[in-house]
Amino acid sequence: MANQDKRYQDIPKEKFEMVQRDEKIYDKRFETKPIGYFKDAMIRFAKNKTNVIATIILFTLIAFAVSVPILTTKNIDSQEINVRHLPPRWPLVERIGIFDGLTTRTDRVVDRSTIGSDRTAALGLPDHLGLPAGVNPDYILLDTLTNYSEACFDRRESCFGGVNVLSISNTAEPEEGEDTMMAVIRSRSFVFDDSTMLIFNPDTNPVLTINIDDMYTDDDTELRILLRVEDDDPDPAPYQVIKTITEAGEYVIDDLFDILDHDELFSSRIRVELESKSTDAYADLRAINLTHDNLVGETISLLEGEEQVIGGDGYEFTYDPLLNTYDPTTAIPPVVTVVVDSMDVTSNTELRLMMKTEDDDEYQYIRSIIDSGTHHINLNEYTNAFGSDAFDYSLKLMLVADDSDAYADVSSITFNHHNMAIENDGYLLSRFQQLGPHTTFLRSGAERLYSSYRFDLYASAFGEWERRAFSAQEFYRITEDAYADVCERMEDPANPDGWQYSEGCPVIRVVAETPEEDIVRVPSRENPGEFDEFYYYHVILDYMIYMEYDEMPYFIFGTDGSGRDLFGLTWLGLRTSLLIGLVASGINITIGIIYGSISGYYGGKVDILMERFSEVVGRIPWLVTLSIFIALFGPGAFSLIMILIISGWIGVASVTRTQFYRYKGREYVLASRTLGAKDSRLIFRHILPNGIGTIITASVLMIPQVIFTESSLSYLGFGIGHGQSFRLFGLIELSGVSIGVLLSDGRTEMLSRPYLTLFPAIIISILMITFNMFGNALRDAFNPSLRGSQ
Numbered sequence: 001m002a003n004q005d006k007r008y009q010d011i012p013k014e015k016f017e018m019v020q021r022d023e024k025i026y027d028k029r030f031e032t033k034p035i036g037y038f039k040d041a042m043i044r045f046a047k048n049k050t051n052v053i054a055t056i057i058l059f060t061l062i063a064f065a066v067s068v069p070i071l072t073t074k075n076i077d078s079q080e081i082n083v084r085h086l087p088p089r090w091p092l093v094e095r096i097g098i099f100d101g102l103t104t105r106t107d108r109v110v111d112r113s114t115i116g117s118d119r120t121a122a123l124g125l126p127d128h129l130g131l132p133a134g135v136n137p138d139y140i141l142l143d144t145l146t147n148y149s150e151a152c153f154d155r156r157e158s159c160f161g162g163v164n165v166l167s168i169s170n171t172a173e174p175e176e177g178e179d180t181m182m183a184v185i186r187s188r189s190f191v192f193d194d195s196t197m198l199i200f201n202p203d204t205n206p207v208l209t210i211n212i213d214d215m216y217t218d219d220d221t222e223l224r225i226l227l228r229v230e231d232d233d234p235d236p237a238p239y240q241v242i243k244t245i246t247e248a249g250e251y252v253i254d255d256l257f258d259i260l261d262h263d264e265l266f267s268s269r270i271r272v273e274l275e276s277k278s279t280d281a282y283a284d285l286r287a288i289n290l291t292h293d294n295l296v297g298e299t300i301s302l303l304e305g306e307e308q309v310i311g312g313d314g315y316e317f318t319y320d321p322l323l324n325t326y327d328p329t330t331a332i333p334p335v336v337t338v339v340v341d342s343m344d345v346t347s348n349t350e351l352r353l354m355m356k357t358e359d360d361d362e363y364q365y366i367r368s369i370i371d372s373g374t375h376h377i378n379l380n381e382y383t384n385a386f387g388s389d390a391f392d393y394s395l396k397l398m399l400v401a402d403d404s405d406a407y408a409d410v411s412s413i414t415f416n417h418h419n420m421a422i423e424n425d426g427y428l429l430s431r432f433q434q435l436g437p438h439t440t441f442l443r444s445g446a447e448r449l450y451s452s453y454r455f456d457l458y459a460s461a462f463g464e465w466e467r468r469a470f471s472a473q474e475f476y477r478i479t480e481d482a483y484a485d486v487c488e489r490m491e492d493p494a495n496p497d498g499w500q501y502s503e504g505c506p507v508i509r510v511v512a513e514t515p516e517e518d519i520v521r522v523p524s525r526e527n528p529g530e531f532d533e534f535y536y537y538h539v540i541l542d543y544m545i546y547m548e549y550d551e552m553p554y555f556i557f558g559t560d561g562s563g564r565d566l567f568g569l570t571w572l573g574l575r576t577s578l579l580i581g582l583v584a585s586g587i588n589i590t591i592g593i594i595y596g597s598i599s600g601y602y603g604g605k606v607d608i609l610m611e612r613f614s615e616v617v618g619r620i621p622w623l624v625t626l627s628i629f630i631a632l633f634g635p636g637a638f639s640l641i642m643i644l645i646i647s648g649w650i651g652v653a654s655v656t657r658t659q660f661y662r663y664k665g666r667e668y669v670l671a672s673r674t675l676g677a678k679d680s681r682l683i684f685r686h687i688l689p690n691g692i693g694t695i696i697t698a699s700v701l702m703i704p705q706v707i708f709t710e711s712s713l714s715y716l717g718f719g720i721g722h723g724q725s726f727r728l729f730g731l732i733e734l735s736g737v738s739i740g741v742l743l744s745d746g747r748t749e750m751l752s753r754p755y756l757t758l759f760p761a762i763i764i765s766i767l768m769i770t771f772n773m774f775g776n777a778l779r780d781a782f783n784p785s786l787r788g789s790q
Contacts, residue, residue, distance in 0.1 A: 592652025600660025
């Protein structure tokens with residue numbers, strides 16, 4: 001302390017001099033100027049740059065919600081099933097493989113007939129790859145196509161190979177008086193028709209082959225193969241055992257007619273019986289196949305100069321009708337092979353193949369042969385007129401020419417029928433009918449071939465689209481009105497029953513029109529005594545042109561399950577949520593300010609009673625309120641708004657009441673009351689304006705809370721929904737789509753199609769964040785304690 005005093009004493013005296021000794025000092029005028037309340041609030045609002053950015057984003061969202069549903073050219077109202085569930089597709093970004101409109105498909109069953117086929121070769125695929133069943137390969141990114149197999153145990157056709165395990169159930173018990181148990185299966189020789197029999201013809205040397213991969217072996221276990229003769233006798237003979245098997249292996253039975261002591265053609269099912277005293281007995285059946293020798297017709301020679309065949313009935317070659325059964329469902333088609341050694345190629349000579357069913361009186365023309373050589377004729381290609389059911393038939397060859405010297409030397413006719421080889425293995429064998437209460441018959445060791453690939457959903461959706469019942473009214477609107485200048489009708493060489501249109505027409509071709517017998521005729525209302533006709537067309541459309549797109553469209557957010565543009569739908573839903581939120585918040589704010597003002601201004605008993613009432617209303621459980629209104633009025637706009645306002649005003653009322661208690665005892669309020677101001681003037685001119693900042697802040701923060709509550713209720717199914725439309729106060733019409741409804745629609749497909757939930761969730765999240773930041777900015781702007789000068 002002494003040192004400090006010493007330092008002060010050492011300060012030179014000349015340092016202590018009076019400033020402005022010779023100047024006259026006057027009061028200076030303040031250069032600042034007072035500013036208005038709202039201008040001052042805006043200055044403080046703009047100081048927080050983060051809140052300003054949030055406010056800009058908020059009002060941008062609101063602007064989009066207002067404008068996008070009005071300006072969008074994409075569908076947000078009606079269903080367009082053809083473009084449903086399209087993923088997001090963005091311009092430019094799609095070039096790097098993001099939001100490119102492609103999807104990855106896995107576990108799609110492969111059509112095994114396409115492996116190593118001409119179809120896959122034309123696409124440049126290796127022989128070991130097959131195409132997914134029922135998928136147009138034009139829209140597959142072929143370089144992403146892979147095949148893989150997995151084990152399967154079901155009885156579907158795609159599950160191939162493996163064995164079929166016939167076993168006795170572990171719960172089996174011998175029947176009364178017996179000491180053995182029996183498991184039985186009976187063949188269904190064709191999967192498509194249980195009544196179809198296997199045909200056994202002694203002339204074709206039928207051979208039955210049984211393959212057993214594995215079998216339970218003991219002295220009491222037998223696997224028996226049975227047949228029975230079923231011919232024209234109404235009481236067929238019982239089943240006879242043709243083979244008894246006691247161990248695994250391949251068994252060939254080529255003496256069926258000797259075993260059965262029968263020498264004529266007959267039909268039968270195959271029955272397989274497993275008998276054992278042990279419940280562990282089993283037999284793994286690989287295949288039960290029936291094969292025939294090939295049928296070869298006799299050498300037919302239509303000698304030169306035989307006039308009886310010229311223009312007449314021709315030479316007829318007929319098979320036994322019982323043997324020749326045409327079945328369009330078989331995988332092995334009936335093929336007639338005609339070998340012509342030589343033939344007259346002048347005088348319009350034709351060798352005609354004719355066909356007659358058992359129910360027809362006359363032969364029908366199938367195909368003409370006009371030159372020598374070997375001709376393979378697949379009857380499946382020429383029998384559409386006979387329907388889709390199996391039938392027996394006869395064949396005939398007829399020579400027709402203008403000259404009596406015409407001839408045709410036919411050396412042989414080979415007839416390959418689908419009954420030549422019946423291969424009951426894998427899927428077919430698994431379809432055998434099971435008999436007996438203690439039998440189990442399961443697949444084992446089978447495989448199913450799957451494919452994985454990238455698929456262009458946009459190209460598929462906006463490519464060719466088949467409509468089997470396209471209304472005539474819409475058809476004529478397109479071809480004769482909207483696109484009459486480009487829809488030029490042309491003949492279709494591949495389809496005489498239809499026609500095609502020139503390029504640029506939405507209708508690519510017409511496959512068929514309504515048959516005369518299917519046209520619906522109803523009495524006309526406009527022209528009494530006449531009839532209106534309703535008919536349709538089977539057409540192939542260019543869907544992109546039909547939907548009036550010049551190029552492949554971009555759906556920024558994708559499409560929903562009804563084919564509506566999710567981008568436009570999201571903003572439409574946001575508009576609905578905003579309007580409901582603003583209306584409900586406006587009602588809550590109005591009620592809350594009035595209620596809180598009265599309670600806070602008058603105080604005393606009035607305040608006590610009003611506070612107890614608000615406490616009672618606020619304590620009512622939310623689920624109780626929800627249940628009451630849903631039970632009374634059902635889900636909808638009215639119930640939704642009532643649920644939002646039943647207790648939503650309490651928070652604003654509490655804030656308002658607090659502000660009135662804060663300001664009603666101030667000197668300027670007492671002075672105004674002394675001068676005779678009325679209560680209404682004191683409330684709305686002196687007290688309320690001073691507390692408006694806090695009230696506005698609480699009110700603004702209520703809006704996102706109400707919007708979020710509305711979205712939650714709609715998400716749970718208690719708000720508005722698709723198909724609803726309503727008017728607010730009879731002025732503003734709203735659709736039944738809100739953010740909550742969109743989120744509810746997308747939750748069931750959150751794993752497979754996350755974009756249905758992702759984009760609406762992002763929008764509502766941004767809205768909530770920016771609304772809260774906007775409310776915080778208003779709180780700072782309207783805070784009276786921060787009021788200053790410029």
